[in-house]
Amino acid sequence: MKRIKSTVAYDGTNFAGYQSQPGLRTVQAEIDKALRKIHKEDTVFSVASGRTDAGVHAWGQVIHFDTPLGLPIDRWKTALNVLLPKDVRIVDAVFVNDDFHARYSAVGKTYQFKWSASEVQSPFERNYAVHLEKWRPDIERMREAAQYLIGTHDFTSYCSSKTATSNKVRTVRKLELEQNGEDLIMTIEGDGFLYNMVRTIAGMLFAVGIGWNEPLDIKEILEARDRKRAGKTAAAHGLYLMNVTYND
Amino acid sequence: MKRIKSTVAYDGTNFAGYQSQPGLRTVQAEIDKALRKIHKEDTVFSVASGRTDAGVHAWGQVIHFDTPLGLPIDRWKTALNVLLPKDVRIVDAVFVNDDFHARYSAVGKTYQFKWSASEVQSPFERNYAVHLEKWRPDIERMREAAQYLIGTHDFTSYCSSKTATSNKVRTVRKLELEQNGEDLIMTIEGDGFLYNMVRTIAGMLFAVGIGWNEPLDIKEILEARDRKRAGKTAAAHGLYLMNVTYND
Structure with missing residues (x-):
């Protein structure tokens, strides 16, 4: 074998x-x-x-x-x-080697979340980015909010209430936002992610970007460890699993 | 109204x-x-x-x-x-104005045809570009062949045998090939196109690019005015209607 x-x-x-x-x-x-x-x-x-x-x-x-x-x-x-x-x-x-396991040997994952700010959504992007409609999120506010999530935290507030895992401590190593033409892209890298964690973070950073929340709310919600505090998860079709890393 | x-x-x-x-x-x-x-x-x-x-x-x-x-x-x-x-x-x-007509007032159209040379076809491109598989067409040969099609010609050889129009004379104003990353893109502009004309031209230029035909064959086939002489039409999902022009 x-x-x-x-x-x-x-x-x-x-x-x-x-x-x-x-x-x-x-x-x-x-x-x-x-x-x-x-x-x-x-x-x-x-x-x-x-x-x-x-x-x-x-x-x-x-x-x-x-x-x-x-x-x-x-x-x-x-x-x-x-x-x-x-x-x-x-x-x-x-x-x-036989001891490699796609799930248990993984030491990190990177996801991207993509929003599109085109005035009219391209029909070719409809399944591949979340259209921002009339919203124009402030990327600097999103970056400020993102800082509170970097590091090792209990992410209970930022995952689905249906998350089965009891240990909700995860380490986010990188959380960046960048503009790429008309696209706004969030890149998040960590040791692993809870169910719906990336989409909940994307949804909350968007809320900060458009002024529904303040950057500091992100920290307060994190510390509350209460899923009911975070807003709606961002839609699935903006999310991409970019890579999984392993120790060699 | x-x-x-x-x-x-x-x-x-x-x-x-x-x-x-x-x-x-x-x-x-x-x-x-x-x-x-x-x-x-x-x-x-x-x-x-x-x-x-x-x-x-x-x-x-x-x-x-x-x-x-x-x-x-x-x-x-x-x-x-x-x-x-x-x-x-x-x-x-x-x-x-009332005298504008989307079809009859049109004085030009531009189409693009897209091939992708990625080693493994991206799942996101499967409907949006024709994958070149192992083929790597020679763009210079394609450009040489393209020269024979520019201008006003009877394009009987380069349209579907099902074309209803009897007048098969059309003017190709521009026919360019360019490499864009791993994509090969053909841009064709003309006063109008016969049924399947752009895809037949794309198919023949590809055949020249990979050595199945010589550049000069394109001229010879054009002059033959015989649809049976041109090869297979390129697949529909590589084709884009880019714009239609009108006199203002």
């Missing part, structure tokens, strides 16, 4: 999220279907770094799977891409 | 083309449905500069329609966009 680590990109628009669910089209189900075709058996499966919600995109999801096949490593990418639908692409595949 | 000229952008992916067809989702049907809602009557309709095929996109399709309503011109864009699905957007709307 050899273990393969693979980077996967997907357009989340037409998926009911990453994780397999009976009767729904999911990224994991498509990948596992392709793996089962290659292996001609039903017990092969992939393990991902984590799930993503319906509509969320990925440039750099990471999975692993085990294979008894003798296929050279440079053939795996093509072999899988031929079988996968075009909204899921295997970007690379490498052999790794 | 006032006549309104409007620029329309659309993502052609989920449409069976521009023109209304019974039982199919088309751009024209969506626009006319929105117009009928605003006017609360069934006889309003729009006229476009021309149709586009299923899968073909537009940044700058132009339509006109007549309205008895007193809505200020700056409200039309929003009024229509609220009613339209997000893959069709009204980019602007202006009042024009």
